[in-house]
Amino acid sequence: MKKVGPIGVFDSGYGGLTVLSDIRERLPNYDFLYLGDNARAPYGTRSFDVVYEYTLEAVNELFSRGCSLVILACNTASAKALRTIQQNDLPKINPNNRVLGVIRPTTELIGQLTETGHIGVLATEGTVNSQSYVLELLKFSPETKVIQHACPMWVPLIENHRHDSVAGQLFIQEDVRILLEKDPEIDVIVLGCTHYPILKEYIESIVPPSVKVVAQGKMVAQKLEEYLSKHASLNLRCSKNGQVEFLTTEKATEFDKKASVFFHENVCSTHIKL
Ligand code: DGL
Numbered sequence: 001m002k003k004v005g006p007i008g009v010f011d012s013g014y015g016g017l018t019v020l021s022d023i024r025e026r027l028p029n030y031d032f033l034y035l036g037d038n039a040r041a042p043y044g045t046r047s048f049d050v051v052y053e054y055t056l057e058a059v060n061e062l063f064s065r066g067c068s069l070v071i072l073a074c075n076t077a078s079a080k081a082l083r084t085i086q087q088n089d090l091p092k093i094n095p096n097n098r099v100l101g102v103i104r105p106t107t108e109l110i111g112q113l114t115e116t117g118h119i120g121v122l123a124t125e126g127t128v129n130s131q132s133y134v135l136e137l138l139k140f141s142p143e144t145k146v147i148q149h150a151c152p153m154w155v156p157l158i159e160n161h162r163h164d165s166v167a168g169q170l171f172i173q174e175d176v177r178i179l180l181e182k183d184p185e186i187d188v189i190v191l192g193c194t195h196y197p198i199l200k201e202y203i204e205s206i207v208p209p210s211v212k213v214v215a216q217g218k219m220v221a222q223k224l225e226e227y228l229s230k231h232a233s234l235n236l237r238c239s240k241n242g243q244v245e246f247l248t249t250e251k252a253t254e255f256d257k258k259a260s261v262f263f264h265e266n267v268c269s270t271h272i273k274l
Contacts, residue, residue, distance in 0.1 A: 012037050198261065
């Protein structure tokens with residue numbers, strides 16, 4: 001009999017919970033196992049090698065706990081580790097398992113939302129420097145112009161719950177201003193870091209009304225549903241009892257307290273070491 005288990009969802013910290021929340025809404029019957037590497041977050045300013053090493057450890061942990069499919073609900077990990085894991089590691093670990101990221105599904109759909117064809121991307125330094133958004137968007141919407149800006153302060157502000165302080169808002173205003181100044185024709189801003197949806201309302205309040213601010217969770221959820229319907233044997237290996245469990249590499253009580261801000265449900269996590 002084939003092994004059945006939850007879909008693994010991984011992020012450096014709390015950000016992936018925003019994606020998990022949208023995935024759960026779309027696929028309520030599936031089981032999920034979330035892993036936040038909070039002890040080693042943020043990943044955004046770390047080198048390619050380190051992000052790859054940490055992400056591979058997390059993926060292996062989720063596989064060892066019964067997941068056949070893992071979603072890297074982290075743009076930085078999707079940009080820096082996904083391809084190597086898919087091409088080099090998966091064939092050795094288990095060629096029937098799958099690891100998917102969040103950049104591809106976002107770039108497949110985001111081009112439909114722009115009228116001017118100028119899309120702004122706010123993301124971590126790692127994601128911006130990888131050029132993943134530029135390269136992927138050009139595949140699906142070759143006419144679009146992609147303008148990126150890295151916001152290295154945002155994840156630490158969010159992880160420490162300082163994003164709605166006066167100082168935090170000044171950082172956010174400044175980064176949004178820099179992006180829009182680079183190209184005033186931008187009419188779509190992609191929140192290209194899974195931590196940023198928590199800032200969506202605030203960002204909407206400081207940009208012109210013609211600019212759409214887009215979080216990627218719903219797009220990732222839509223594409224995951226399509227993926228599962230096309231991959232029947234993988235789908236059969238995903239258990240469906242509507243349950244969700246949480247793992248963190250930091251203190252569980254701290255995770256549970258902060259996680260509810262991102263997940264809107266009570267969270268009871270277990271501490272693990274990677
Ligand atoms: N939430 C992650 C992302 O989407 C990572 C942020 C970080 O750890 O710097 O990029």
